[in-house]
Amino acid sequence: xxxPFSSSVLDSVGTALAAxxxxxxARGWMPGTAGxxxxxxxxxxxxxxxxxxxLDKGELTASDIVIVDDAGEGVVGEGGSEQRxxxxxxxxxxxxxxxxxxxxxxxxxLAAVRAGHQWPGGVVLHDLEMLKxxxxxxxxxxxxxxxxxxxxxxxxxxxxxxxxYVRPTASVAEVPALIVADHGIxxxxxxxxxxxxxxxxxxxxxxxxxxxx
Amino acid sequence: xxxPFSSSVLDSVGTALAAxxxxxxARGWMPGTAGxxxxxxxxxxxxxxxxxxxLDKGELTASDIVIVDDAGEGVVGEGGSEQRxxxxxxxxxxxxxxxxxxxxxxxxxLAAVRAGHQWPGGVVLHDLEMLKxxxxxxxxxxxxxxxxxxxxxxxxxxxxxxxxYVRPTASVAEVPALIVADHGIxxxxxxxxxxxxxxxxxxxxxxxxxxxx
Amino acid sequence: xxxPFSSSVLDSVGTALAAxxxxxxARGWMPGTAGxxxxxxxxxxxxxxxxxxxLDKGELTASDIVIVDDAGEGVVGEGGSEQRxxxxxxxxxxxxxxxxxxxxxxxxxLAAVRAGHQWPGGVVLHDLEMLKxxxxxxxxxxxxxxxxxxxxxxxxxxxxxxxxYVRPTASVAEVPALIVADHGIxxxxxxxxxxxxxxxxxxxxxxxxxxxx
Amino acid sequence: xxxPFSSSVLDSVGTALAAxxxxxxARGWMPGTAGxxxxxxxxxxxxxxxxxxxLDKGELTASDIVIVDDAGEGVVGEGGSEQRxxxxxxxxxxxxxxxxxxxxxxxxxLAAVRAGHQWPGGVVLHDLEMLKxxxxxxxxxxxxxxxxxxxxxxxxxxxxxxxxYVRPTASVAEVPALIVADHGIxxxxxxxxxxxxxxxxxxxxxxxxxxxx
Numbered sequence: 001x002x003x004p005f006s007s008s009v010l011d012s013v014g015t016a017l018a019a020x021x022x023x024x025x026a027r028g029w030m031p032g033t034a035g036x037x038x039x040x041x042x043x044x045x046x047x048x049x050x051x052x053x054x055l056d057k058g059e060l061t062a063s064d065i066v067i068v069d070d071a072g073e074g075v076v077g078e079g080g081s082e083q084r085x086x087x088x089x090x091x092x093x094x095x096x097x098x099x100x101x102x103x104x105x106x107x108x109x110l111a112a113v114r115a116g117h118q119w120p121g122g123v124v125l126h127d128l129e130m131l132k133x134x135x136x137x138x139x140x141x142x143x144x145x146x147x148x149x150x151x152x153x154x155x156x157x158x159x160x161x162x163x164x165y166v167r168p169t170a171s172v173a174e175v176p177a178l179i180v181a182d183h184g185i186x187x188x189x190x191x192x193x194x195x196x197x198x199x200x201x202x203x204x205x206x207x208x209x210x211x212x213x
Numbered sequence: 214x215x216x217p218f219s220s221s222v223l224d225s226v227g228t229a230l231a232a233x234x235x236x237x238x239a240r241g242w243m244p245g246t247a248g249x250x251x252x253x254x255x256x257x258x259x260x261x262x263x264x265x266x267x268l269d270k271g272e273l274t275a276s277d278i279v280i281v282d283d284a285g286e287g288v289v290g291e292g293g294s295e296q297r298x299x300x301x302x303x304x305x306x307x308x309x310x311x312x313x314x315x316x317x318x319x320x321x322x323l324a325a326v327r328a329g330h331q332w333p334g335g336v337v338l339h340d341l342e343m344l345k346x347x348x349x350x351x352x353x354x355x356x357x358x359x360x361x362x363x364x365x366x367x368x369x370x371x372x373x374x375x376x377x378y379v380r381p382t383a384s385v386a387e388v389p390a391l392i393v394a395d396h397g398i399x400x401x402x403x404x405x406x407x408x409x410x411x412x413x414x415x416x417x418x419x420x421x422x423x424x425x426x
Numbered sequence: 427x428x429x430p431f432s433s434s435v436l437d438s439v440g441t442a443l444a445a446x447x448x449x450x451x452a453r454g455w456m457p458g459t460a461g462x463x464x465x466x467x468x469x470x471x472x473x474x475x476x477x478x479x480x481l482d483k484g485e486l487t488a489s490d491i492v493i494v495d496d497a498g499e500g501v502v503g504e505g506g507s508e509q510r511x512x513x514x515x516x517x518x519x520x521x522x523x524x525x526x527x528x529x530x531x532x533x534x535x536l537a538a539v540r541a542g543h544q545w546p547g548g549v550v551l552h553d554l555e556m557l558k559x560x561x562x563x564x565x566x567x568x569x570x571x572x573x574x575x576x577x578x579x580x581x582x583x584x585x586x587x588x589x590x591y592v593r594p595t596a597s598v599a600e601v602p603a604l605i606v607a608d609h610g611i612x613x614x615x616x617x618x619x620x621x622x623x624x625x626x627x628x629x630x631x632x633x634x635x636x637x638x639x
Numbered sequence: 640x641x642x643p644f645s646s647s648v649l650d651s652v653g654t655a656l657a658a659x660x661x662x663x664x665a666r667g668w669m670p671g672t673a674g675x676x677x678x679x680x681x682x683x684x685x686x687x688x689x690x691x692x693x694l695d696k697g698e699l700t701a702s703d704i705v706i707v708d709d710a711g712e713g714v715v716g717e718g719g720s721e722q723r724x725x726x727x728x729x730x731x732x733x734x735x736x737x738x739x740x741x742x743x744x745x746x747x748x749l750a751a752v753r754a755g756h757q758w759p760g761g762v763v764l765h766d767l768e769m770l771k772x773x774x775x776x777x778x779x780x781x782x783x784x785x786x787x788x789x790x791x792x793x794x795x796x797x798x799x800x801x802x803x804y805v806r807p808t809a810s811v812a813e814v815p816a817l818i819v820a821d822h823g824i825x826x827x828x829x830x831x832x833x834x835x836x837x838x839x840x841x842x843x844x845x846x847x848x849x850x851x852x
Binding site: 323364 | 666766767768769772777778832835836837839840842843846847850851
């Protein structure tokens with residue numbers, strides 16, 4: 001049987017996901033087995049490699065990835081582990097489908113949880129240099145990090161995300177992050193490194209916003 | 214003489230306890246020689262391996278464990294070190310006996326101390342995703358982390374714990390953590406890794422609760 | 427062609443900049459690709475080695491440096507990478523020109539951003555031992571960390587810096603740091619190590635000032 | 640010439656001081672070149688090995704120690720480096736002389752600076768388990784961490800320390816820590832490890848006290 005994704009590709013993706021995951025676990029952003037990361041493997045049909053559920057995110061190995069489809073359901077016979085994907089794989093897949101992201105990271109960072117509670121209608125950021133790192137203007141632009149209510153049905157969460165997601169235009173950049181209230185944050189980008197940057201920047205911006213509230 | 218626990222088992226348990234201990238020392242949750250960890254070795258009679266008292270918890274070796282009985286008293290002739298067990302071994306043993314835990318961790322994490330002071334009657338948590346990591350529902354369930362007054366007699370502390378401990382049922386999960394006011398926190402689980410997860414999640418949940426108080 | 431700077435010198439400078447950069451990335455002071463560091467290579471004409479733009483500051487290598495002139499523009503043919511220098515290289519060059527600094531560090535540390543917001547007219551520090559580490563008296567001297575408004579034109583920023591910069595005299599030492607409001611902080615010194623010390627001390631002093639506000 | 644202290648002893652002491660110093664530098668408690676550590680080498684006459692002044696406390700080597708006398712002045716011809724001892728060596732020597740400490744650590748930890756500002760008359764601690772780690776009772780005892788005003792004359796600082804120092808008795812233990820207002824904290828013990836424990840515990844206790852203020 002010819003798999004769509006070679007074992008060497010999956011091994012590289014798994015290695016990168018495990019390393020990135022350990023980075024955020026060390027920061028305390030993945031308490032318990034919280035959080036998950038994904039890389040988009042292909043788009044026709046949509047396939048993501050997602051970190052397996054129920055494992056310590058500081059101890060993943062390259063083989064602790066599951067291949068999921070556009071609903072976040074595990075796909076059999078295309079490689080990867082047969083472990084259970086995170087339930088949240090469904091939201092990863094929706095983000096990949098809607099935004100075209102190449103990678104997404106979901107963590108339980110404290111400032112995101114605090115900001116989602118403080119501003120349930122969305123976190124307004126403006127006139128901060130680090131907005132440039134998210135693709136926006138440092139000054140004179142109002143950037144809103146959307147906040148959606150928490151829930152266990154990823155279709156509901158995905159619909160709420162889509163309603164709030166503002167597609168980038170020639171003049172307005174994307175906001176590559178989403179806060180799930182009482183839960184955590186998703187950030188995404190063209191690849192895993194850019195998703196990391198967007199996550200770090202958003203968390204730093206939220207810390208600044210909270211310090212001024 | 215045939216010991217109940219082989220030296221290879223005790224060496225493995227001691228290695229795991231030392232590594233786990235160093236993890237929390239590095240986080241600053243074990244200032245001085247504070248804190249202790251245990252693994253339940255057997256139940257008939259109850260035997261625990263507990264970290265030895267008076268040592269830096271970032272510098273333990275595999276041999277720095279003491280075998281204790283159901284009262285937390287050191288047992289002679291069954292292996293392990295002849296060092297002094299922590300006085301708190303008695304509460305570890307009680308937790309193992311009452312809850313069936315396979316491992317327990319006690320640290321002096323700041324959010325636990327702050328929360329125990331803020332809510333001496335127990336810390337009420339609800340509508341937070343990370344409650345799922347403790348076995349509870351993310352929404353619509355009221356979870357109480359019990360708080361007991363501090364004391365030096367582990368029987369008194371153990372009795373206070375038992376009075377507050379709610380045995381899990383088919384419909385309501387256990388709360389695998391206990392705050393000792395003005396002191397610190399205990400968390401436990403089926404094994405050392407699960408106890409770690411319960412501890413990390415509880416501390417993160419308490420940080421969130423304190424940020425909203 | 428004989429380059430003004432030997433490859434062994436540039437390799438040493440690049441190695442030092444990468445190591446120093448990773449230090450501050452690990453502290454969380456360089457979220458995303460934020461921040462940049464420079465070493466003054468020569469003064470006639472002014473040449474600086476500046477970290478390249480758009481890279482993760484925890485992952486730089488010795489070759490990720492760009493040689494810039496007194497306007498912060500990349501210089502071709504004198505060695506170093508042909509990558510894009512940070513736009514902020516212009517402010518590094520101005521600082522080197524005005525203060526005579528041998529090295530400068532720019533990071534997005536939280537206390538600096540908070541203090542710049544709290545005291546837009548400058549942060550007044552006095553009667554704190556750590557002022558000695560900046561070359562000032564521990565007591566009886568009023569030290570002001572200048573705050574300039576953020577902007578994207580480094581000439582404007584540089585002019586604002588120059589207007590606030592107080593040249594050291596025989597009796598009053600320099601203030602080797604500058605806060606850019608809503609953005610971050612620059613600190614400098616005779617070499618990279620002294621710039622690091624000035625940065626660490628200023629951030630610690632700002633944390634103290636904020637805790638008393 | 641026969642030195643009072645063999646080079647192997649001094650090398651061991653220097654190695655321990657460098658390692659301990661790096662520990663606290665990594666915690667951010669020694670910004671710039673702040674802080675210093677000492678080990679008491681002998682008492683008749685009093686001799687201490689103190690970390691050299693003006694160096695990054697995360698980068699010391701075993702040879703970066705200076706031997707000082709009871710006034711904190713460098714002693715020539717008894718081994719150790721000929722570098723400049725910290726000016727604060729005089730207070731290390733006084734603490735060693737008055738308390739009999741075998742080692743002392745001085746850092747610029749934030750909670751100590753904040754607490755010294757909040758309670759210039761001394762920080763009162765009581766009913767906290769971690770007081771046991773300082774040799775006191777967890778409950779029913781009032782423990783005061785003395786606060787002295789900052790100053791540059793170590794004799795004045797030492798006199799202020801002596802006036803506040805309460806000699807331990809059979810029924811009341813020592814308080815092995817001293818806050819210097821607007822500056823930092825000293826902690827000491829029988830050896831370097833115990834001094835570390837006393838420092839960690841005091842800083843943790845001060846964090847708790849500040850969270851309740």
